[in-house]
Amino acid sequence: MAELSGWFPVAASHDLPLRHVFQAKLFDREMAIWRADDGNVNVWENRCLHRGVRLSIGVNEGLELKCQYHGWRYANKTAGCIYIPAHPANAPARQITNRTYPAVERFGLVWTTLEKDLSFDVVWPDGDWSVLRAIPVHAGPDAVAAALCKVLGAVPRPDIHAFAYALSTLCEAPVLALLQPQDSGKTVIRCLLSGGAQMERRLAVQANATLTRFRNIVEADASLEPVESEPVFEPVASELAEPPAASPDAMTVRVERKWQVAEGITGLTVVPTTGNLPAFQPGAHIDVTLPTGVKRQYSITDGPGTWKSWTIAVKNEPNSRGGSRFIAETLRQGDLLSVSEPRNNFPLRRDAAETLLIAGGIGVTPLLAMARALAAVRSGFRLHVFARSETHVPLADQLDGLLPAVTLHLALDPAQVAQRLAEVIGPHAPGRQIYACGPGGMTQSVLAIAEELGWPEEAVHFENFNNDHVIDTSSAFAVDLARSALSIDVPAGQSLLSVLRAHGVELPSACERGACGTCRAEVIEGTPDHQDAYLSRGERASNRHIITCVSRSRTPRLVLDL
Amino acid sequence: MNRTESEPSRHLWHPVATVAEVNGTLNTMLMGDAVTVRVAGDHSGIVVFHGDRKLPVIVRFGFIWTSLGSPPSDLFEIPEAAEADRRNVSAGPVGVATSAPRAIENFLDMAHFPFVHTDILGAEPHTEVKDYDVELKETENEILATRCRFFQPMAALSAAGGMEVDYVYRVPHPFCAVLYKSSGADARRMDVIAIFAQPTSEESIRAHLFLSMIDTTHTDSEMRRFQQLIFGQDKPILENQRPRRLPLDPRSETPIRADLSSIVYRRWLSSRNIGYGVIPAAGQSGSAVHG
Ligand code: FES
Ligand SMILES: [Fe+2]
Numbered sequence: 001m002a003e004l005s006g007w008f009p010v011a012a013s014h015d016l017p018l019r020h021v022f023q024a025k026l027f028d029r030e031m032a033i034w035r036a037d038d039g040n041v042n043v044w045e046n047r048c049l050h051r052g053v054r055l056s057i058g059v060n061e062g063l064e065l066k067c068q069y070h071g072w073r074y075a076n077k078t079a080g081c082i083y084i085p086a087h088p089a090n091a092p093a094r095q096i097t098n099r100t101y102p103a104v105e106r107f108g109l110v111w112t113t114l115e116k117d118l119s120f121d122v123v124w125p126d127g128d129w130s131v132l133r134a135i136p137v138h139a140g141p142d143a144v145a146a147a148l149c150k151v152l153g154a155v156p157r158p159d160i161h162a163f164a165y166a167l168s169t170l171c172e173a174p175v176l177a178l179l180q181p182q183d184s185g186k187t188v189i190r191c192l193l194s195g196g197a198q199m200e201r202r203l204a205v206q207a208n209a210t211l212t213r214f215r216n217i218v219e220a221d222a223s224l225e226p227v228e229s230e231p232v233f234e235p236v237a238s239e240l241a242e243p244p245a246a247s248p249d250a251m252t253v254r255v256e257r258k259w260q261v262a263e264g265i266t267g268l269t270v271v272p273t274t275g276n277l278p279a280f281q282p283g284a285h286i287d288v289t290l291p292t293g294v295k296r297q298y299s300i301t302d303g304p305g306t307w308k309s310w311t312i313a314v315k316n317e318p319n320s321r322g323g324s325r326f327i328a329e330t331l332r333q334g335d336l337l338s339v340s341e342p343r344n345n346f347p348l349r350r351d352a353a354e355t356l357l358i359a360g361g362i363g364v365t366p367l368l369a370m371a372r373a374l375a376a377v378r379s380g381f382r383l384h385v386f387a388r389s390e391t392h393v394p395l396a397d398q399l400d401g402l403l404p405a406v407t408l409h410l411a412l413d414p415a416q417v418a419q420r421l422a423e424v425i426g427p428h429a430p431g432r433q434i435y436a437c438g439p440g441g442m443t444q445s446v447l448a449i450a451e452e453l454g455w456p457e458e459a460v461h462f463e464n465f466n467n468d469h470v471i472d473t474s475s476a477f478a479v480d481l482a483r484s485a486l487s488i489d490v491p492a493g494q495s496l497l498s499v500l501r502a503h504g505v506e507l508p509s510a511c512e513r514g515a516c517g518t519c520r521a522e523v524i525e526g527t528p529d530h531q532d533a534y535l536s537r538g539e540r541a542s543n544r545h546i547i548t549c550v551s552r553s554r555t556p557r558l559v560l561d562l
Numbered sequence: 563m564n565r566t567e568s569e570p571s572r573h574l575w576h577p578v579a580t581v582a583e584v585n586g587t588l589n590t591m592l593m594g595d596a597v598t599v600r601v602a603g604d605h606s607g608i609v610v611f612h613g614d615r616k617l618p619v620i621v622r623f624g625f626i627w628t629s630l631g632s633p634p635s636d637l638f639e640i641p642e643a644a645e646a647d648r649r650n651v652s653a654g655p656v657g658v659a660t661s662a663p664r665a666i667e668n669f670l671d672m673a674h675f676p677f678v679h680t681d682i683l684g685a686e687p688h689t690e691v692k693d694y695d696v697e698l699k700e701t702e703n704e705i706l707a708t709r710c711r712f713f714q715p716m717a718a719l720s721a722a723g724g725m726e727v728d729y730v731y732r733v734p735h736p737f738c739a740v741l742y743k744s745s746g747a748d749a750r751r752m753d754v755i756a757i758f759a760q761p762t763s764e765e766s767i768r769a770h771l772f773l774s775m776i777d778t779t780h781t782d783s784e785m786r787r788f789q790q791l792i793f794g795q796d797k798p799i800l801e802n803q804r805p806r807r808l809p810l811d812p813r814s815e816t817p818i819r820a821d822l823s824s825i826v827y828r829r830w831l832s833s834r835n836i837g838y839g840v841i842p843a844a845g846q847s848g849s850a851v852h853g
Contacts, residue, residue: 030804047804049816051667051824054802069799070673071689085689086673086820096816233804235813351687431687 003027006162007122009109009178009190012131016041016110021065023056025182026112028232030054031101033110036076036305037062043112044079045099047233048072055098063305063376074098076305080279088351089458091281091344099234107131109178109190122161129176129192132204135211136188138219141181144189147218148177152210167191171206189215250289253277253310255335261313262387262394265362266328269311270337276307280342282373283366283435283463286312287340287510296323297510299365299437300342301395303372313394315362343510345517345534346435346463348373353431355381356424358446360438364394366463367437371402381405384424386417386442417442421449428455436462440533447537457538464515464533469550471514471531477553481505481562482524490552497548505562507548514550521548526558571736571838573631577758577770578610580625580652591762592630593838599626623772624652625758638704638734642742642754643774651775653786655760655768656793660800661839662737662759662767663808663831668796669739669757670731670823672712678795681715685724688713691820698830705733705830707823728752733827736836737761745776753777755789764839765806769793811843 010024016035023046024031030046032055046054048067055074059066064073064082072092073083079098084090101112104120108131111120137144141163148154154165154177163179173194180188193207253270261267271277282304285297298312316328331337348355348370355374357367364385374381383402386409387393399406409420425434425446434455436446443462450460476492479500490499497519500507509519514532523546530540532547539545546560566572572593579588584601591597598611610617610628620627620637627637643650658665668674673691675684694710710729730742730752737759742752754774759767771789780788809815810832817825831840 050818051821052803052805052809052815053799054804057798057802068677068802070671071677071686084818085676085686086691086818088687088690092818233814235811351689353687 003114004162004181005113005115005118007104007111007113007118007120008163008180010043010112010180011110012134012190013105013108013110014131019060019062021056021058021060023054024180025186027114027181028183029101029114030056031112032056032058032065033103034060034065036060038076038305040077040307041103041105041110042076042079043101043103043110044074045101045233049081049096049098061377063303075279075307077276077307078279082279082281082304083350085351088349089347091284091347097279107192109192124160125176127194129194130204132175132191132193132211133208134180134188134190135208135215136182136186137215138186139221140184141179141187143221144179144187144218147214147221148189151214151217170210171203173203175207250338250340252336253339255331255333255337256309258331258333262396263389263391264316265392265394266314266316266324267311267395268314268327268331269309270339271309273336277310278341279307280310281344282348282369283346284342284344284369285346285366285510285516286310286342288312289338289340290323290326294323294326295510297516299346299369301365301368301398303369304376311395313362313365340510343508343518346437346461348435349433350374350377350379352433353380353429354433355379356432356434357381357383358421358424358434358436358438359383359385360436360442361387361392362394363436363438363442363463364399365437367435368395368398370435371405375402375405382407382424384409386410386412386420386438418445418449421446422453425450425453425455427453428459432459434460436460437464440464457536460536462536469514469531469533471550473552475529475552477555478557479553480525480557480559482559483562495549496546496552500548500562507562509549512549514547517547519548520545522561524559524561526553526555528552528558529554567631569837570834571761571836573629573633574735574737575620575627575629575633575637576737577625577627577760579655580770581608581621582624582652583655584626590760590768592628593761594763595630597628599628601626623756624650625770625772638702638738640740640754640756640772640774642752643772645774647776648754648774649777649782649785651773651782651785653771653773653789654793655770656790656797657762657766657768658797658800659766659806660803661765661807662761663827663836663839664800664803664806665757665759665767665769666733666737666739667808667824667827668800669741670707670733670827671821672710672729673820674796674799675712675714678799679792683714683716683792684712685715693819694822696822696826698826702734704735705731705823705826707731707826731823733823733830736831736834737767737839747776747778751776761839805841807839807841809841811841814841 008026010026011022011033015022022033024033032044032046035041046056048055050072053069057068063076066073071085072081075082079100081092081096084092104111107124148165152169154167157164157166165177167175167177176192178190252273254273255268256271257269259267280300285299287295287297289295300310302310314324314327317324346366357371359367371383383406389411436443443464474492478489480487488503490496507519510516517534523544527543528546529552531550534547576592578590579599584599588599600609608619608626610619617628622637676686676689692711696707699706708730711726714727715724728744732740740756742754745751745753756772758770761767810828
């Protein structure tokens with residue numbers, strides 16, 4: 001049907017009780033409307049991007065909406081998909097984002113518009129108004145509008161809204177009616193009655209009775225061929241039709257707060273300069289590009305459904321090449337920073353019976369986000385933080401909120417650390433998973449101890465903050481790119497990644513030191529010479545992946561799936 | 563447009579009833595047309611009419627199959643059903659407001675078990691779909707998915723407790739699918755469950771279910787009820803999928819690795835120019851272009 005521009009009511013505030021999902025329709029668009037626990041009202045296209053199931057039959061989990069069919073989870077506000085249960089160990093491509101509509105809650109109604117960038121312009125007459133029960137009518141909006149005027153003597157109020165009518169015949173109090181055009185054969189009448197909280201129930205009952213009679217008259221008149229119009233959907237982004245390979249775009253954020261979160265550690269809270277922050281998964285990081293040109297990765301520490309700000313923590317490295325030192329010394333509150341979209345190389349499975357989170361110092365940052373995500377769904381976890389002293393524990397005040405699941409281990413020497421790790425890790429049982437993050441030495445001992453205790457490798461996940469290996473670039477080899485049908489020589493002294501890029505093969509990268517895994521590629525043939533700190537031992541042995549920024553080839557030729 | 567002679571699915575065999583279901587005469591719909599099934603009292607003569615035109619008939623697996631066009635000389639087989647100790651039972655039909663291809667795709671899908679068939683065919687947190695293989699068998703012109711595994715708390719009536727169940731799926735017909743799963747009663751053999759979707763219109767079906775089980779303890783009606791319970795859980799999901807017709811344009815929805823069989827199924831429908839119950843990909847309007 002023909003769309004009108006402007007804002008339209010699609011629900012009443014009282015249609016959105018706690019943890020409910022409401023189904024609405026406007027100009028053939030079906031919408032799923034739900035209020036998150038933080039009060040935000042979401043108006044989304046009513047279908048899951050996966051296989052088209054209506055999200056209005058999904059589950060409102062508070063800060064995420066879960067689809068009924070395969071349990072995909074979409075984040076509050078951004079509608080980004082942050083978890084796909086069929087592949088619990090993989091982070092979903094960050095671009096899987098449902099279509100959202102603007103939402104404004106005013107005068108007891110939820111309003112939306114099909115237009116982008118249209119500010120809310122409905123001005124309501126002064127006074128208190130109460131929202132009556134919505135009356136759906138099987139007739140198009142023009143027919144309903146005409147009948148309102150003819151049968152009920154309504155007076156159009158275009159000064160308020162193109163579909164607003166003043167009614168004085170419903171009951172003794174003045175009533176304003178708004179029409180919500182659903183499709184060419186269906187309209188919802190939403191009435192507001194003057195009187196607010198002191199409004200008499202009697203008047204509402206009177207008005208409802210008149211409107212119900214009115215509906216019967218209109219429907220008897222309208223040609224009642226029930227037309228179910230085909231809902232209109234946006235196509236999904238073309239990248240989603242293929243496996244993801246996009247390199248994230250940069251965006252600008254403003255430093256809203258900068259403070260010392262522990263000895264030698266600076267905390268930053270950043271906010272978007274326009275719009276909202278995109279969805280992120282627990283464990284995700286952003287690349288921060290500093291004015292000095294240096295790029296660094298920092299984990300987002302926030303819990304699920306956060307969209308107004310992110311908090312990251314930065315350790316002041318004494319030998320900093322300009323990254324952490326700049327943040328500690330030069331950066332000020334109010335400054336702008338260029339950051340990437342969130343990327344996740346450290347995805348959290350949510351199908352574990354018990355999750356052990358083990359942090360060394362600043363390594364607590366991604367684990368804090370994980371702990372919050374697990375706490376939100378009441379999944380069992382423990383967070384162990386190892387630090388030199390109490391004042392060295394980053395974001396200690398935020399850990400308090402997760403008590404009693406948090407244990408601090410302070411001032412231990414390496415032997416004591418090893419012993420303590422063995423105690424907290426304990427024997428493996430099905431459904432137990434470990435996530436470790438910290439300095440390379442610490443994650444190495446977690447791996448070794450877990451192995452000794454009989455943990456299978458796939459139950460131990462880790463993220464390193466740097467790669468301690470000295471990179472050897474003395475070899476020369478050839479690569480064949482299976483999908484691009486290219487053959488390229490990689491000479492000594494140049495990284496595989498840089499040679500690929502020189503030939504126009506775009507691969508995302510971040511740390512370029514073999515620590516973050518962003519530049520990983522799949523190996524079809526040949527044996528890589530692994531020099532990274534990202535792949536696990538099993539992944540290394542299987543030789544199915546290569547971290548292209550540092551690793552090379554043991555065989556004269558490598559065939560990559562690129 | 564999709565009711566024209568050039569629509570390939572018009573020339574397929576479609577199920578319209580079980581032999582047992584027809585008590586003399588049964589009126590039903592096939593692809594938007596009313597058809598009448600008549601079975602003589604002793605099941606000797608079975609005829610299907612479209613108006614006063616007599617349609618071709620095949621009886622197989624206890625179902626009556628017919629076609630509005632010129633069907634192939636034969637219909638696919640399920641050889642296992644002939645084994646002496648099998649219990650062959652039909653269940654349904656269940657009317658569902660969805661297209662036949664949406665129903666087939668749902669039948670091939672394992673990832674929904676924990677969410678839709680909670681505590682029966684799946685349970686959180688066991689949600690992972692391990693990689694499996696799908697091939698298109700050119701000779702038989704059918705899809706075969708193998709090495710499918712899924713953890714199930716109660717795979718069948720005959721299953722004692724939770725176990726990892728092996729599945730094999732076949733799609734021998736655009737609107738029919740057959741699954742084989744490890745039997746709860748005898749781990750070395752496979753139970754067979756099939757869905758035959760009767761497209762009553764582009765957006766509605768009668769789903770006929772066929773079971774061929776290794777089970778010595780349950781009655782036919784117990785097995786039938788179990789299968790109807792399972793399918794009853796899929797029905798509201800199927801009826802809340804939009805659009806109801808299966809979109810074949812890769813940009814209409816978002817597949818993941820677990821959807822490999824659905825990806826192959828959609829491509830296969832496209833390559834066969836099936837235009838009924840689907841929304842053809844842009845630039846390809848089903849039979850209209852290629853017919
Ligand atoms: S359709 Fe929503 S998760 Fe699959
Ligand atoms: Fe199902």
